[in-house]
Amino acid sequence: xxxxxxxxxxxxxxxxxEQRLTAAAIIGQDGSVWAxxxxxxxxxxEEIEGINKDFTEPGTxxxxxxxxxxxxxxxxxxxxxxxIRGKKGAGGVTIKKTTQALVFGIYEDPVTPGQCNMVVERxxxxxxxxxx
Amino acid sequence: xxxxxxxxxxxxxxxxxxxxxxxxxxxxxxxxxxxxxSFYLVLLAMEALVVDAGSKLLKAGAAVxxxxxxxxxxxxxxxxVDDDGPSTVSEDVTLDPIERGFIRDWDAMExxxxxxxxxxxxxxxxxxxxxLFTDPLSTPKAIREQLVQLMFETFNVSGFYASEQxxxxxxxxxRISGCTLDIGHGKIDIAPVLEGAVQHIASKRFELGGTELxxxxxxxxxxxxxxxxxxxxxxxxxxxxxxxxxxDEIAYEKTQNCEIEQHTLPDGQVISIGRERYSVGEALFQPxxxxxxxxxxxxxxxxxxxxxxxxxxxxxxxxxxLCGGTTxxxxxxxxxxxxxxxxxSAIRPTLVKPPEYMQEDVGLYSAWVGGAxxxxxxxxxxxxxTKADYDETGPSVVHRKCF
Numbered sequence: 001x002x003x004x005x006x007x008x009x010x011x012x013x014x015x016x017x018e019q020r021l022t023a024a025a026i027i028g029q030d031g032s033v034w035a036x037x038x039x040x041x042x043x044x045x046e047e048i049e050g051i052n053k054d055f056t057e058p059g060t061x062x063x064x065x066x067x068x069x070x071x072x073x074x075x076x077x078x079x080x081x082x083x084i085r086g087k088k089g090a091g092g093v094t095i096k097k098t099t100q101a102l103v104f105g106i107y108e109d110p111v112t113p114g115q116c117n118m119v120v121e122r123x124x125x126x127x128x129x130x131x132x
Numbered sequence: 133x134x135x136x137x138x139x140x141x142x143x144x145x146x147x148x149x150x151x152x153x154x155x156x157x158x159x160x161x162x163x164x165x166x167x168x169x170s171f172y173l174v175l176l177a178m179e180a181l182v183v184d185a186g187s188k189l190l191k192a193g194a195a196v197x198x199x200x201x202x203x204x205x206x207x208x209x210x211x212x213v214d215d216d217g218p219s220t221v222s223e224d225v226t227l228d229p230i231e232r233g234f235i236r237d238w239d240a241m242e243x244x245x246x247x248x249x250x251x252x253x254x255x256x257x258x259x260x261x262x263x264l265f266t267d268p269l270s271t272p273k274a275i276r277e278q279l280v281q282l283m284f285e286t287f288n289v290s291g292f293y294a295s296e297q298x299x300x301x302x303x304x305x306x307r308i309s310g311c312t313l314d315i316g317h318g319k320i321d322i323a324p325v326l327e328g329a330v331q332h333i334a335s336k337r338f339e340l341g342g343t344e345l346x347x348x349x350x351x352x353x354x355x356x357x358x359x360x361x362x363x364x365x366x367x368x369x370x371x372x373x374x375x376x377x378x379x380d381e382i383a384y385e386k387t388q389n390c391e392i393e394q395h396t397l398p399d400g401q402v403i404s405i406g407r408e409r410y411s412v413g414e415a416l417f418q419p420x421x422x423x424x425x426x427x428x429x430x431x432x433x434x435x436x437x438x439x440x441x442x443x444x445x446x447x448x449x450x451x452x453x454l455c456g457g458t459t460x461x462x463x464x465x466x467x468x469x470x471x472x473x474x475x476x477s478a479i480r481p482t483l484v485k486p487p488e489y490m491q492e493d494v495g496l497y498s499a500w501v502g503g504a505x506x507x508x509x510x511x512x513x514x515x516x517x518t519k520a521d522y523d524e525t526g527p528s529v530v531h532r533k534c535f
Contacts, residue, residue, distance in 0.1 A: 062333040063441055076329035077535050079273075085535075087329055112515050114533035118525075121532055 003035035010123050011105060012037050015115050022091070023106040024120075026127075034101060041069035041106075048102075055081050055097050068093060068106070083121060085113070092116070096124030100132055180262040180511050181253060182503040183245070184297070187230050187318030188342065188457065191500040192248045195264070195507035197304075198489060201500045203252045209240050232318035232339060233268035234275055242286060249287065262291035262516065264507045266300055266499045268314075269321040269330070269337050277527035284522045293507070293516040294534045298323035298330055300502025301455040304494055305486045309444075310451030313433060314499075315416070315458040317342035322433055324440050324448050329535075334439045336432065342458045344422055345412050346371050352408035360401045370395065374405055377413030377463035380470055384414050413461055417471060430471040433481055452481040455498040 003026055011024035025036035031048045047067050054061040058080045066073040066086040073086030073093055084095040091108035094116045105120035107113070179194040185207060193202030211225045229240035249255050249263075263283060267276065276294060283289045298312040298321060308328045314321040323335035350367040353360075374393070378384035392406035415421040417428040426432070437448050454465065465483065472481045486494045494501055510516050517533050525532075 059333050062331065063439075065441070074326060074329065077332055079531065087327065112513075113535070114515055117532035118521075118529075122525075 006123065007035045007037055011103070011119060013119065015111060015119070019111050019115075021105050021111060021116060021119065022108045023104075025104045027102050027104060029097075029100060029102060040104070041071065043069060051084060051095060051102065054084055066093070068104075083117075085117070087113070094120040096120050098124050098127040098132055101127065103127070180264055180291075180507040181249065181255070182264045182266075182500055182507055183248065184266040184497070184500040184503060185230050185235070185241075186316055186457075187228070187233055188316070190230075190244065190248065191497055192253060193500070193504075194253065195504040197501055197504040197508065201497055203248060204497075205248070205252075207244065209244060211240075230318070232341075233316065233321075234271065235279065238278065238282065242282060245282075245287070258288075260287060260289045262293070262507070262511045263287075263289050264293045264295070264503050264510070264516075266297045266503050267294050268297055268316075268319060269323055269335055270332070271296075273528075273531060276530050280517065280522065280530045281527045284519060289519075291511060291516045291518050292522075292530070292534075293510050294530060295503065295506055296323070296330055296535075297321070297455075297499040297502075298335070299325050299328055300500075300506060301453055301498040302451070303502035303505045304455075304490065304498040305453055305484050307451050307453075307484065309447050310453055310484065311433065311437060311448045311481070312453045312455060313429065313459075315341065315429075315454075315456040317457060320429065320456075322429070322436050324437060324444075326440075326444055326447070331440055334436050336436055338426070338432075340419070340422070340424065342371075345375070345415060345458065348415055348422060349375070349408055349412050352411055353403060353405065356406065356408065357403045360397075360403050362397075362403070366397055370405070371412060374409040375412040375461045376409050377417075377461055377467040378410045379463070379467065381418070384410055413463060413467065416458075416464075417467065428471065430468060430475065430481070434475055437481075449481050451484050453484050453498070455495050457496055459495055 007024050007026060012020050014020060023037050023040040025040045026034045027036070027043065027048070028034055029052060031043070031045055047069070050061055050067070058078070061084070062075045066075050066084065071088065073088045076085050076087050078084045082097055086093045091106070092113055093107070094105045094113070096103040103120050103124045105116045107116040179196070182193060182195050182201070184191040184201070188207060189204055190207045191201040191204050193199070207228065207230050209227045209229065211227055227237055227240045229235060229237040229244055235241050250257065255261070265279060279294070280292055283292050297314060301312045301314065302308060302310050302325055309326050311322070311324045318341045320338040320341055321335065324331045346364065346368050349371050350362055350364065353362060353367065378387055387407045387410045390407055390410070392404045394402055394404050396402050411421055417430065419426040419428065427435070433452070437445055440448060454468065459465070469483065490501065515533070517529055521529050521533065
């Protein structure tokens with residue numbers, strides 16, 4: 001199973017009614033991209049750093065906001081050292097931390113935050129079980 | 133599509149009522165009216181249930197937003213223990229399944245919910261529908277998970293959703309952003325909400341509420357009426373009847389010589405209430421009366437708003453909502469406005485007036501009303517936790533799907 005297959009088949013899967021996430025990626029915690037979907041935005045090094053820091057010290061991103069290639073997301077309730085969730089209008093992002101990587105899922109209306117969470121976190125849990 | 137279906141069901145219900153009234157005017161057989169009644173009940177079962185369990189009162193009802201909750205019952209329960217021996221002593225132990233907003237006693241909670249859902253609101257075993265619960269701020273994950281587990285495994289509901297009370301109170305007044313000040317029986321929550329998401333970093337919860345105010349009143353009355361015996365439930369009623377907020381701090385000082393009222397307790401004792409009732413209201417603005425080293429609630433509110441990023445300050449300040457039983461105290465709102473205007477001009481909270489089509493006392497049930505509004509959106513669009521989701525993922529699914 002290549003990383004790209006994980007993104008294409010599992011993250012960008014059909015959620016029902018031909019709906020999918022807008023973009024998804026699996027990125028190492030050092031910033032290296034393991035695989036990404038076609039239109040996933042380019043993350044800047046300081047943004048990855050901010051995300052890593054927020055996982056270890058929750059609350060650092062909330063005052064300033066979560067940035068993904070310059071697009072600002074408002075940080076909402078996540079799970080310390082496991083999940084960061086951000087909201088931008090009717091869409092948003094879910095970031096799940098695994099042992100060595102970060103799984104990203106970006107969604108827009110009409111996909112709901114719950115659906116994005118399920119997809120991203122389920123894959124993340126599977127990777128954690130496999131030691132990745 | 134789903135909306136059309138709902139509208140059709142509504143029209144059907146109206147038609148049935150019309151027929152019922154016209155038919156009943158010309159003597160109707162009891163079986164026919166029973167048929168209509170049972171048909172109506174079946175339709176009722178399609179509505180989601182909304183339950184707002186508080187430390188003092190449990191509000192529950194079918195999700196009809198422009199009405200008060202159908203059931204408003206005290207959360208406190210009594211366990212009757214009858215002795216089987218020759219002496220027929222029955223001990224009454226009062227239990228509070230919900231303490232400070234959180235569910236603590238799960239067995240009692242189960243019994244309470246069983247009563248509410250089956251006896252009070254007419255669900256039938258075997259055809260449970262969807263249920264929506266409200267959570268206070270910072271509910272521990274374990275409590276949420278246990279509630280989901282209880283609902284799906286013991287009550288066998290078909291759908292579940294949970295939402296924070298702060299967000300729901302805002303929905304009740306027609307907003308998605310704002311700051312809620314929820315003064316309940318067991319806790320005070322101050323939560324800024326932006327676009328339906330609570331800013332947890334900025335929100336604050338105080339382990340102080342109506343209970344502390346009742347204790348204060350009991351203490352003060354005990355000092356001024358040393359010979360009378362007061363039970364807590366009597367003091368609670370006195371508090372609801374007499375508690376008042378002075379216009380401001382100076383007026384409070386003046387109440388030293390305020391008029392003393394005589395009140396007759398149910399057991400015949402007469403007590404006099406004077407300054408004590410103003411102390412109850414004042415305690416919220418000057419917690420030093422309760423012996424706490426905290427600032428008054430208005431100042432806390434302003435501090436909390438200032439910790440949120442500044443672009444949102446205005447939105448939060450202009451949309452401040454008061455909710456919770458204790459805010460219905462006479463003079464509370466006026467005092468709040470006054471204290472707010474004393475703040476530095478840049479940061480001045482303004483209270484939101486509920487829309488006119490809402491009930492008078494929506495402040496008391498705002499979390500429930502918000503829940504009813506949310507239920508109408510979440511369940512038809514399948515954004516809730518279904519039995520299938522629960523079976524597949526387990527209780528932790530509540531953190532992923534409900535927020």
